Amino acid sequence: MTIHAPKTLPEGGKAQRVYLSLSNEISNGVYAAGTMLPGENRLAERFGVSRITIRRALDALAADQRIEKKTGAGSIVLKPHEDGTKIAANFATLMPQLVEMGQSTTARLLSFSYGPAPGGIATDLNLGKGQSVQTAIRVRYADGKPFSHLTTHVPEDIARHYDEADLATQPLFQLFERSGVSVQSAYQTVSATLAAPDVADALEVSVGAPLLSLRRIVRDINGRGIEHLSALYRPDLFRLEMNLSRVGAGDARHWEPVIGAPE
Amino acid sequence: MTIHAPKTLPEGGKAQRVYLSLSNEISNGVYAAGTMLPGENRLAERFGVSRITIRRALDALAADQRIEKKTGAGSIVLKPHEDGTKIAANFATLMPQLVEMGQSTTARLLSFSYGPAPGGIATDLNLGKGQSVQTAIRVRYADGKPFSHLTTHVPEDIARHYDEADLATQPLFQLFERSGVSVQSAYQTVSATLAAPDVADALEVSVGAPLLSLRRIVRDINGRGIEHLSALYRPDLFRLEMNLSRVGAGDARHWEPVIGAPE
DNA sequence: TAAATCTGTCATTTACATAAAACAGGTTTT
DNA sequence: AAAACCTGTTTTATGTAAATGACAGATTTA
Numbered sequence: 225m226t227i228h229a230p231k232t233l234p235e236g237g238k239a240q241r242v243y244l245s246l247s248n249e250i251s252n253g254v255y256a257a258g259t260m261l262p263g264e265n266r267l268a269e270r271f272g273v274s275r276i277t278i279r280r281a282l283d284a285l286a287a288d289q290r291i292e293k294k295t296g297a298g299s300i301v302l303k304p305h306e307d308g309t310k311i312a313a314n315f316a317t318l319m320p321q322l323v324e325m326g327q328s329t330t331a332r333l334l335s336f337s338y339g340p341a342p343g344g345i346a347t348d349l350n351l352g353k354g355q356s357v358q359t360a361i362r363v364r365y366a367d368g369k370p371f372s373h374l375t376t377h378v379p380e381d382i383a384r385h386y387d388e389a390d391l392a393t394q395p396l397f398q399l400f401e402r403s404g405v406s407v408q409s410a411y412q413t414v415s416a417t418l419a420a421p422d423v424a425d426a427l428e429v430s431v432g433a434p435l436l437s438l439r440r441i442v443r444d445i446n447g448r449g450i451e452h453l454s455a456l457y458r459p460d461l462f463r464l465e466m467n468l469s470r471v472g473a474g475d476a477r478h479w480e481p482v483i484g485a486p487e
Numbered sequence: 488m489t490i491h492a493p494k495t496l497p498e499g500g501k502a503q504r505v506y507l508s509l510s511n512e513i514s515n516g517v518y519a520a521g522t523m524l525p526g527e528n529r530l531a532e533r534f535g536v537s538r539i540t541i542r543r544a545l546d547a548l549a550a551d552q553r554i555e556k557k558t559g560a561g562s563i564v565l566k567p568h569e570d571g572t573k574i575a576a577n578f579a580t581l582m583p584q585l586v587e588m589g590q591s592t593t594a595r596l597l598s599f600s601y602g603p604a605p606g607g608i609a610t611d612l613n614l615g616k617g618q619s620v621q622t623a624i625r626v627r628y629a630d631g632k633p634f635s636h637l638t639t640h641v642p643e644d645i646a647r648h649y650d651e652a653d654l655a656t657q658p659l660f661q662l663f664e665r666s667g668v669s670v671q672s673a674y675q676t677v678s679a680t681l682a683a684p685d686v687a688d689a690l691e692v693s694v695g696a697p698l699l700s701l702r703r704i705v706r707d708i709n710g711r712g713i714e715h716l717s718a719l720y721r722p723d724l725f726r727l728e729m730n731l732s733r734v735g736a737g738d739a740r741h742w743e744p745v746i747g748a749p750e
Numbered sequence: 751t752a753a754a755t756c757t758g759t760c761a762t763t764t765a766c767a768t769a770a771a772a773c774a775g776g777t778t779t780t
Numbered sequence: 781a782a783a784a785c786c787t788g789t790t791t792t793a794t795g796t797a798a799a800t801g802a803c804a805g806a807t808t809t810a
Contacts, residue, residue, distance in 0.1 A: 237766095237767060237768085238767080238768075239767080239768090241683070241684055241694055241695075244681060244683045244684075245683045245684055245685065248683050251607065253604070253605015253607050253608050253609075254605065256605050263785075263786060263787085264786080264787070265785095265786085273768080273769090274768060274769045274770070275769090275770090276767090276768065276769070276770090277767085277768065277769085279787090279788090280767095293787075293788095294776095294777080294786090294787080295775085295776055295777080295786085295787050295788065296775075296776030296777040296778085296785085296786050296787055296788090297776080297777050297778075297785090297786060297787075298777090298785090298786060298787080299787090304607070312676075315578060315675075315677065315729065316579065316729075316731075316742075316743075316744045344519065407733050408732070408733055409730065409731065409732050409733065409745075410730070410731040410732075410733075410742070411728070411729075411730050411731075412578075412728060412729045412730075412731065413575075413726050413727070413728045413729075414578065414677055414699065414726065414727040414728070414729075415699055415722040415726050415727075416679035416680075416697040416698055416699040416700070416720075416722045417511050417679075417697050417722065418504070418507050418508055418511055418697045420508045420511070420512060421508070421533060421534055421535065432504040432507065432508070432695065433681075434679040434680050434681045434697045434698070435679055435697070436677065436678055436679040436699075437679070437722075457679075459678040459679045459680065459700075463676050463677065463678045464676065464677040464678075465674070465675060465676045465677070466578065466579075466674075466675045466676075466677075467672065467673070467674050467675075468579075468672065468673040468674075468675065469671070469672050469673075470670050470671050470672065470673075478746075479579070479673070480579075480746060481579045481744045482672075483741075483743060500796095500797060500798085501797080501798070502797080502798085526755075526756060526757085527756080527757070528755095528756085536798075536799085537798060537799045537800075538799090538800095539797095539798065539799075539800090540797085540798065540799085542757090542758090543797095543798095556757075556758095557756090557757080557806090557807080558756085558757050558758065558805080558806055558807080559755085559756055559757055559758090559805070559806030559807040559808080560755090560756065560757075560806080560807055560808070561755090561756060561757080561807095562757090751810100752809100752810085753808105753809080753810075754807100754808085754809070754810090755806100755807080755808075755809090756805100756806080756807070756808085757804105757805085757806075757807090758803105758804080758805075758806090759802105759803085759804085759805105760801105760802090760803090760804105761800105761801095761802090762799100762800085762801090763798105763799080763800075763801105764797105764798080764799070764800090765796100765797090765798075765799085766795105766796090766797085766798095767794105767795095767796090767797095768793100768794085768795085768796105769792100769793080769794075769795095770791100770792085770793080770794100771790105771791090771792090771793105772789105772790090772791090773788105773789085773790085774787105774788080774789080774790105775786100775787085775788080775789100776785105776786080776787070776788090777784100777785080777786070777787095778783100778784085778785075778786085779782100779783080779784075779785090780781100780782090780783080780784095
């Protein structure tokens with residue numbers, strides 16, 4: 225399932241909306257694989273647009289290998305292409321997995337500087353106002369495709385334990401352990417955003433494409449902020465996943481994340 | 488903070504995308520409250536659009552009370568209207584929290600039907616082809632604002648333990664426990680999408696707004712699929728969060744989700 | 751006070767998605 | 781074989797978002 229609309233469709237036009245709707249309905253099985261879609265005229269009427277618009281949406285779906293157009297007959301829904309390339313990170317054990325990922329992925333350092341922490345970040349890290357942090361922006365690639373855009377803020381005194389070269393080759397987290405920083409706790413938030421121009425450019429998606437957004441604050445044993453991460457992921461290449469298990473009995477029965485086990 | 492674009496902006500046009508991007512960046516603190524936005528010409532260059540387009544986006548932001556335009560000077564970022572209503576769900580213990588939420592939120596049933604399970608869903612739930620499932624689409628509201636759009640699929644024999652009225656008032660998960668189904672494990676995936684017209688309508692956001700997407704498969708003790716949930720959340724009203732703690736020593740040192748404790 | 755920078759506004763032009771309608775030529779159905 | 785239905789293709793028209801450029805007036809900076 226490619227969420228990202230093909231560039232052939234006018235960005236944000238009716239055709240794209242029809243495309244998104246149909247794409248969704250196919251994913252959700254409203255139109256099952258192997259069955260025929262309604263005719264173009266029928267769809268045009270249903271969506272309240274002209275046949276040409278429907279046509280463009282169908283062409284885009286065909287280009288995505290989601291349907292096959294049969295001249296004179298109609299469009300048949302194809303079986304979804306298995307995205308072997310999708311990178312999955314276990315949300316519960318995210319960081320160790322990133323270490324592993326570090327070995328099969330590439331990172332590019334886009335920006336690197338020291339300076340006073342922006343307001344929100346300083347608050348999150350419990351820093352004094354104007355205290356200096358290292359700000360680094362990196363993009364991670366898998367198979368030559370950029371799948372994540374990472375902005376990290378680290379208090380300067382901690383950041384001085386490693387340099388730019390380290391950042392381009394090793395995950396930030398690994399550098400901490402090596403520096404003897406006693407990492408203790410982390411707080412993560414997940415949300416969604418749209419790609420702004422700079423990020424869109426770095427991640428090779430169009431402006432306004434949906435991105436998975438993860439924010440993480442890591443603290444040391446004293447509760448001091450060590451790292452502030454703001455990560456943006458391409459949903460077509462990356463997803464967070466997690467297994468839960470129902471444990472306990474009676475009133476105490478509740479959910480617990482499964483730690484070691486992937487799907 | 489309203490992601491919903493004013494009607495004055497062309498649905499899905501460049502101006503709206505700029506509006507959404509800026510709106511997002513303000514929410515994320517890229518432009519902190521009290522500071523000035525870059526000038527219109529600068530923004531035009533940054534987004535690669537004309538100044539008029541920027542202007543329309545800024546007007547929309549001003550109409551939303553997110554910025555204040557000062558003639559001759561620039562636009563100042565306003566303090567966000569405190570929506571104290573942001574709903575946070577702990578990702579690790581999601582379901583129990585949903586139970587609690589059920590008491591302070593309203594649900595509306597948009598669609599309800601029985602029929603053969605769509606292909607992908609049937610596979611996910613390990614169902615025989617064409618086996619009947621109950622499909623329900625619900626929207627949840629908090630303070631009169633819709634924050635989530637839920638599509639659930641449940642095998643018919645299990646679903647028959649409750650009816651439409653139950654669905655509108657109680658979280659699905661609660662209904663299972665009551666029906667004596669032995670819930671065992673769950674698998675969750677998180678990603679991001681754009682709002683398609685139908686969802687946009689239900690969630691009162693504009694088409695193309697970013698949404699957090701969560702997919703969950705719940706199984707019973709025999710590994711049989713019980714529920715397939717496809718949820719879409721408004722990122723401005725809802726977020727997933729999680730606390731992690733670093734435990735163990737030496738090579739065995741790793742992250743573990745903190746269970747009971749919220750922020 | 752002068753210069754620089756910004757917003758407010760207008761007029762003109764360009765670009766392009768969408769609509770509407772008609773026809774040719776496949777495919778399926780009866 | 782004919783009828784019904786479908787896609788493929790083209791032409792013309794239209795509405796409108798967006799770009800361009802220019803200028804006035806407000807505000808800040810030097």
